[in-house]
Amino acid sequence: MVKKKELTYLEVAEAWPRLKPADRARRLKQLPPDLAHEFFFDLSVSDQVDIVLALSLGERRQWIRTLAPDDVADFIQASPGDQRSGLLALLDEPTRAEVIALLAYAEDEAGGLMNPRYIRVRPGMTVAEALGYFRRQAQQRSGRDTPAFAYILDADGKLAGQVSLTDLVAGDPATRVAELMNTDVITIPEEADQEDVAHLFAEHRLAAAPVVDREGRMKGVVTADDVVAVAEEEATEDIQKLGGSSALDAPYLKTAFHRMVRKRAGWLSALFLGEMLTATAMAFFEAEIARAVVLALFVPLIISSGGNSGSQATTLVIRAMALGEVRLRDWWRVVSRELAAGVVLGVVLGSIGFLRIVIWQKVSPIYGPHYMLVAATVFCSLIGVVTFGTFAGSLLPFILRRLGFDPASASAPFVATLVDVTGLVIYFTAASLILRGTVL
């Protein structure tokens, strides 16, 4: 029977929250070196940092040098600011240069995600020569890199093609690499947003993709194992924004209380200030409410229906945008579709509301003699409010993107706030049209 890492990981993971970094480091050193390295590579970057910073300078050097340059860059980015230059100094000269180049990319750019080390072969090489070269390169690699492709560049460093290690191994040793290589390679611009990189990988089911600069010169390789984490991270950011708070940028339970409250208080206060307009709108219709208190009863129902339909629309559109299914130029197609959906959904909710009032009145006659008119007011308002909510919720992400903001900021609560004020105006306008001369 095999000793599986999952068990080891689970065993330690159980003890992990209770161990101090120094104890974690000690436990790690008790493992045989091979296992310890494997275990270290499996840790999250923040755990790696905690452990390494608990070690002596000599030991720090040893551990940080086991990492590949892109992992070192992630490591440095996750370290406290005052430790970074000290950590960089532990690297050997060529690696340090590579890591500094990687750190120059924004954290969410393809360039920041790539491994600058890749295997380069010449087109004139035979398969046997390329394999020999691959072999020498692989023997020098750091970390747990398992390069799956070799890349063929022309004299200017521009990408000419790629060949998989599998094809090299399966190929006839005497064949030239140029005959075996795939020239039809999906490449990634170095300044591409990592969210777009994730979509490209998901859409084409890529295992790896070369990163190129504007001139088509190859800069490094992004592999699918790094992209899985990116896809989750980007989705988390969008979800947190959609829920009406700033992105936490750290696991929920690891975010300090005051930091989390600050991130949430900002958005909640902004929404609250917007929502104050409802009090102004209500004050505007105070006379109507005083004359027909029955109108006030349906205020929460009406405005929440607008908010809910707006949330639905904005969420669907934002996600479709994030996945690249919907682009800015599709705005009219989407918004007109949502307008139609809004009318249908409004009629559905309006009918339920109408029936509710009519049936309730039979049971307990609290809506007065003109209950049919009240029901008609609720029916018409719901159509108007739900249609407007759906329309505004679908349009807002396009406006935000057009203005250069993140469409995910059009959170469900943001749309609800926007729709609430309009909902009140629609409701009381419908009421004054339908009920004038009777209740009002």
Added chain:
Amino acid sequence: MVKKKELTYLEVAEAWPRLKPADRARRLKQLPPDLAHEFFFDLSVSDQVDIVLALSLGERRQWIRTLAPDDVADFIQASPGDQRSGLLALLDEPTRAEVIALLAYAEDEAGGLMNPRYIRVRPGMTVAEALGYFRRQAQQRSGRDTPAFAYILDADGKLAGQVSLTDLVAGDPATRVAELMNTDVITIPEEADQEDVAHLFAEHRLAAAPVVDREGRMKGVVTADDVVAVAEEEATEDIQKLGGSSALDAPYLKTAFHRMVRKRAGWLSALFLGEMLTATAMAFFEAEIARAVVLALFVPLIISSGGNSGSQATTLVIRAMALGEVRLRDWWRVVSRELAAGVVLGVVLGSIGFLRIVIWQKVSPIYGPHYMLVAATVFCSLIGVVTFGTFAGSLLPFILRRLGFDPASASAPFVATLVDVTGLVIYFTAASLILRGTVL
């Protein structure tokens, strides 16, 4: 200069929406066979299905046989129900058996995600023998598979270790595989949920992981390129549920209008029925509203604050749960933290609300002589409502998971609806306590 696939893809992607499946198939056949295959592999599964179904039986057979078994399984799952057995009949016997075995897994299980073909070597083989074996296996593979690992099984078919192709290529040809292999392998149970598979890949930055049954027998391999798409798909489902609609299960613009409206109308109607309780609650306080219409003015502001704070809390908790950061047993840690956050956020919003009323009264005295008491009512109610919203929003996902439901169903609109009724009760109770004898 290279002819890059990205250009080709973009060129065709531009024309794509305007081409009928038959025209797409014709265009594909005009490409040289190698390019056509590459292009075909790059298409989304639904596009592959459209094209293949537009072809003659003989051509269908040819195209479907270029796909690896797990891709065929995806292909069959994406095909119309009445076409499936016909498509299965086009496969050769061993592949058909593999595909049928894959189709038996639920679509969101690890087993449904794996490739049942993998390279198996014996521990006693030398590196040179293993490479020779790898080579013969690789020559027979279908699709665009680039197997990166070989697996070592014991006599019972249980996983004993893995060795990367890179290590084989870099290793001494005379070494035994048993000496080179890594026995410390992270494995995936075949019935694991694909969302958990994605977290495992993200956490450990895996390139590939073997899938095993309960007895530890190896069933296949999941690779990171497939997992990127899973991570996006699962996030999309959660986002759509959080926005208060059922998951669409297809790209937004490709979902038929009536189908989309149905998915949304169900949730909106359910929320509407829940929200009707607000009308009941308001009717309960009708006498108070009639006596002090000023109370009605703040109803939208109060209940929306509860809804917004509840949305924040539920979204953060649901995402942390989906990422495995928070487990069921953490519930009290999370809920008590959210209670504290709710009090702080309530005091912030309450203070803003208090100041708003006091300052507004100086500008235009619409809140009457007892405006300080009204302001105090709003202050206290906001603390109560925001605290309750945050508490309920954080608790609900735990209750849903405990009961076996998807916590993501605790959507922002769902929580808002729940909190609205309670918010009204808190507000009017605070009002009757504070305003009794003056306004009321």
